[in-house]
Amino acid sequence: MDVLVANGPDEWAQVITDSFVPLSLGSMAASFHGSVRSSSLGSAVTLTDVRTHGASVVLRTGRLVRREPSDDCLFSLHVDGEGVVLQGDSGTEWSRGGGALYDASRPYELRFRTDARQLVLQVPREQLRDRGSRVEEAYGRGLPAGHPTVRVLAAYMRELADTCDVLAGDQRVELGLTAVDLLATAVRAVVGEGSGVPTxxxxxxxxxxxxxxxxxxxxxxxxxxxxxxxxxxxxxxxxxxxxxxxxxxxxxxxxxxxxxxxxxxxxxxxxxxxxxxxxxxxxxxxxxxxxxxxxxxxxxxxxxxxxxxxxx
The missing domain is CATH 1.10.10.60 (Homeodomain-like)
Known part of the structure; x- marks a missing residue:
């Protein structure tokens, strides 16, 4: 897949907007640079390898949501670095091997204090709902690295990111469906545990x-x-x-x-x-x-x- 490289904040704003949804930037390190490698997995699903160097703040503002709406969910798997995702009243510190789900139809903020690497799985919301996931309860919440379902999802995403370049188109589509299935399973498991036992x-x-x-x-x-x-x-x-x-x-x-x-x-x-x-x-x-x-x-x-x- 093609790699998009940004040698400064202005270029980065365009690169991430082209790769995900319209976004803007907050404070950025003067020496900031980054790269994005996106792979289409069919059915409007993408897996994107994001690598940044220098502190940065990425914003999906209310104005951008109103001007260019999106019904996609994004799951960011944290591979390296320090960062936090903020959406609504929820905020989640990323830990290596864990991640967070956030909603492109509402404002959110991604803060990175250091160099970082993320693997981002972007999925239409309905694909998760169709698999029985209560996605609305998961937005802004962490999917912890130690949870068994998250460990499986993380390992699968890393392998898929490493091999996408050599996969045929139909193979990427099939493996993309599996990625969505695994994400739905992890969301169901984590949300179910966090909501308590019904009586x-x-x-x-x-x-x-x-x-x-x-x-x-x-x-x-x-x-x-x-x-x-x-x-x-x-x-x-x-x-x-x-x-x-x-x-x-x-x-x-x-x-x-x-x-x-x-x-x-x-x-x-x-x-x-x-x-x-x-x-x-x-x-x-x-x-x-x-x-x-x-x-x-x-x-x-x-x-x-x-x-x-x-x-x-």
Whole structure:
């Protein structure tokens, strides 16, 4: 991949704006210089190796957010140096091997006190949401280096950054999907641990949602079967999900559609027919699946699969 080099703050502002989202600079060391090497991983996912020399402050201001909005999330893996990410009321000191997730649709600030190296995975927010990650709860929070899921993610990102140059385009796309999966897993794990153990109705709802995600491909999964499993009435199940702003049937359907979308946009599964995807994801027939899919995504499954073919 091409390497962009900046020999001063003015050049750096342009380099990072071109590589990520529109950004501005705060205080900078007079001798500052840096480089960026970005690799496209398909499906609007990029992995960028950022190396800086000298203290620096990078800003995503409210004005830039309003003028040039973005729905991307950025995960910065801290490889070396000292720094902090600030977003909203949260601030996280980076530690080697750890990282932080931040939201390009809101202002943020990155402060580096020393020379530093970051690996930045930039992902459309919906790709993390589709994998069940509560991304909004993770913004500005640290993903600690010692957490097992973060260790796996960090090792994978480092290897991917080192080998991207020699990978074919379809290989980068496949490995990019895995990177997003690993990030989603780490976010789910860290946010889940930080939010405490739910109790009462919240615990029962969380258990039901987990059961749905684990059994969504079973066509026999219904609100009635859920009520039977948990020995409660169908009405009570409905009340639990209503408190979360949905219904059990809608939640089941949404999880199945998310799974179907992931399959249809995964080049590793390009050989699966739309009918096979519908059946795999628990839908009774292709027509029912297509109608639900269009309502959710505004395109037919065939159109989504066709768009993947044009990208690859």
């Amino acid at each position: 009462g109705r919240a615990a029962l709802l969380a258990s039901m949602q987990t059961h749905i995600r684990e059994h969504m491909f079973d066509p026999r999964l219904t609100p009635e079967s859920l009520a039977h499993r948990y020995r409660v009435s169908v009405r009570y199940v409905g009340d639990l999900f209503a408190g979360a702003g949905t219904s059990p049937a809608a939640f089941i359907r949404a999880e199945r559609l998310h799974a179907a979308y992931r399959i249809l946009t995964d080049p590793r599964r390009a050989g699966s027919t739309v009918s096979a995807v519908a059946a795999r994801c628990g839908f009774a027939d292709r027509t029912t699946f297509t109608r639900a899919f269009v309502r959710a995504y505004g395109r037919t499954p065939a159109e989504v699969r066709g768009a993947l073919g044009r990208e690859t």
